[in-house]
Amino acid sequence: MGEMAESYVIGLDFGSDSGRAVIVDTHTGKELGCGVCNYPRWMEGKYSDAAESRFRHHPLDYIESMTAAIKSALLEAGEGVADKVVGIGVDTTGSTPAPVDEKGEILALKPEFAENPNAMFILWKDHTSVEVADRINTLAKSDKFEDYTKFVGGIYSSEWFLSKAAYVSEQDEAVAKAAHTWVELCDWLPALLSDNLHPQSIKRGICAAGHKALWHESWGGLPPQEFLNAISPTLEGMRANYSEEVYTSEAVAGRLSAEWSEKLGLKEGIAIAVGEFDCHMGAVGAGARAGDLVKVMGTSTCDILMVEPEELGDKTIEGICGQVLGSALPDMVTLEAGQSAFGDIYAWYKRLLAWPMQQWAKDHPEDQPTMEKLEESLLPMLTQAVSQREPFSDGALALDWHNGRRTPYANQRLTGSINKLNLGSDAPEVFHGLVESTAFGAKAITESMKDQGAPIKRVIAIGGISKKSSLVMQMCSDVMGYEIAVVDSEQCCALGAGIFAAVAAGTYATTEEAQKAMASPICQVYHPRPTRMKHYQRRYNAYQQLGQAMEVLTMTQAEAFAEEMAEEKEEALA
The missing domain is CATH 3.30.420.40 (ATPase, nucleotide binding domain)
Incomplete structure (x- = not known):
């Protein structure tokens, strides 16, 4: 040309x-x-x-x-x-x-x-x-x-x-x-x-x-x-x-x-x-091509894996959000997955901690500028504290389902959960558990794709979190076991x-x-650290066990509620 x-x-x-x-x-x-x-x-x-x-x-x-x-x-x-x-x-x-x-x-x-x-x-x-x-x-x-x-x-x-x-x-x-x-x-x-x-x-x-x-x-x-x-x-x-x-x-x-x-x-x-x-x-x-998994990391995540049509063949990958020829690159099959909440979970925790300050500011308007400044400092302070103490030997274990689960295997009835709390648990420990849970959710997606024969050769990250939080990105690399390349x-x-x-x-x-x-x-580029990978694999196994138990409990409760509503409806009609 x-x-x-x-x-x-x-x-x-x-x-x-x-x-x-x-x-x-x-x-x-x-x-x-x-x-x-x-x-x-x-x-x-x-x-x-x-x-x-x-x-x-x-x-x-x-x-x-x-x-x-x-x-x-x-x-x-x-x-x-x-x-x-x-x-x-x-x-x-x-x-x-x-x-x-x-x-x-x-x-x-x-x-x-x-x-x-x-x-x-x-x-x-x-x-x-x-x-x-x-x-x-x-x-x-x-x-x-x-x-x-x-x-x-x-x-x-x-x-x-x-x-x-x-x-x-x-x-x-x-x-x-x-x-x-x-x-x-x-x-x-x-x-x-x-x-x-x-x-x-x-x-x-x-x-x-x-x-x-x-x-x-x-x-x-x-x-x-x-x-x-x-x-x-x-x-x-x-x-x-x-x-x-x-x-x-x-x-x-x-x-x-x-x-x-x-x-x-x-x-x-x-x-x-x-x-x-x-x-x-x-x-x-x-710039993604075949074998690239691109994580769009913001309030939620969307994971886009490019696959050559010949490599996928007649396989259908279960638990994802579709496999479509041409939905991203015209000549590639795109596998879509993602998490319904990612940065939204960190924002939720910030709102939770900031609630008393917001209420105080309503009754004391002269203190509002100070309260707003403090509120904006919450996540940076938590990030610094976690960075100094990470990896936690044990502690708060969370599920990243605050807005339901998109993949693997969509279930929007599921909700977030925090486990293993005690009277010694503090704000940085809980924040670490929440960040860790989002990384575990990301790993669950890649593991599900790999187990079904979808090839992942490289992980690329884009979106606000990829540029703003080295804590989140390094933890994702350690948990997922991949190098993660951040786009400029x-x-x-x-x-x-x-x-x-x-x-x-x-x-x-x-x-x-x-x-x-x-x-x-x-x-x-973030590189996985072998010693951290072993630690997080053990924690990931516990995350999976907690998720399975909470999913059974949630769905059992949902079925019981549906039966109760049906009975009330029948009684009303009678």
Whole structure:
């Protein structure tokens, strides 16, 4: 390929709390400008209830944050850059679906649904649909149907597309009646930017379809409508209104519309790449190829393993979040796994310890600045204390299931637990146990994959925790028994989206070519320490035993509660 003209792309990354835009040089992968904008309604605590595991995003939060972030990034990049932007790529959390009408408009953007949480995007960590997920799994394992969960690890999750769509529709008749179909956030945003929202023309990505909606080429799209109707009558028509054809992210979803060209100050008609989930884009931005396991480490983790199709063959890997050809790199099968809570667990412990300070500050406003400063110092102080005392010979043993278990073998009914406490247990010991538990959860994933023949040659880490906490990263290396390479870019997901934008724009012929030029380099490598590995293997065995016991207890209690509720219902009807 000859000398290329100067050009840039924009990678858009939509997380749980904010949207960000990164402007990337297509020749070098250098990041010229970055803009970040929190979701305003989300930050006010609107439409969600953590106690009920209900988490919703208003579509206006995405629209407003995207606009602000792009303008901020362009301002930082400097004069003349906007005219040389040739494409936009988009990654988002997932599964984060929303109901749309027959024109493709999100119901929450219509006046009659503007304040209805059920008409909004159902965030990935919303677990309100556990019972529907159970229903899907029961049907898939029955004699009535083929096992449509076999390519998603054999267990369907309440975090995913169909369970959320069915649950919300069953709870809200008005939404069910107005909804023509449902759309993933990573598919909707490219469609919005290119004015290609109609349900029959929107280009849905293989990433969301294959990992979260049970789409597979062997059954020609979504599972048969008979199966979907058995899940819930509210899914009637879902298969017909969902694309038979899906796309990898180097494909063009559309072209920037005149309306969005004017709003953003970008050229009309530039390429918009097909959307993908953030963790998959992050693996691409990290330069991952065959045998690379990329850990996206933030509030939760998502683990992305790239496998050559020939190496996997006809094997189906159980207990993961899907194996899909082309969901990250077009020529690789992507195995997805992850932990439903990671950094969220550290944040929870901080909130727990900070509660008395927050209450004091309410009654003593003059002390509020001091209390806030102290609160921000909690985790750094705990980290320092643990670093000085680690490894603990014994002590608090925890489970990392505070937000349920994603993998291996999804079970969102499970909860966190802390064991082996005594009157000598202190705050650093408990914090160590919590950090250790997240590392154990990571090891459980790699062990499950390896045991089933999925090859892991290298571990790569991206995300905020990988750059901020040497304690967490070193412990993960010791526990997992792998070298962990940390990627330099702090915006690796957005960078991956930019790589696909460059391919969609025609700057590169293939994603592999674009990766070689634009992917982020490695900035640090953590090495497992043999003496610590032996110590943590013993602790990991105890973690597994504790997990097995707590899972039996939790599920027994859940069954007893369900029976009690059924009896009460029968009595009420009588």
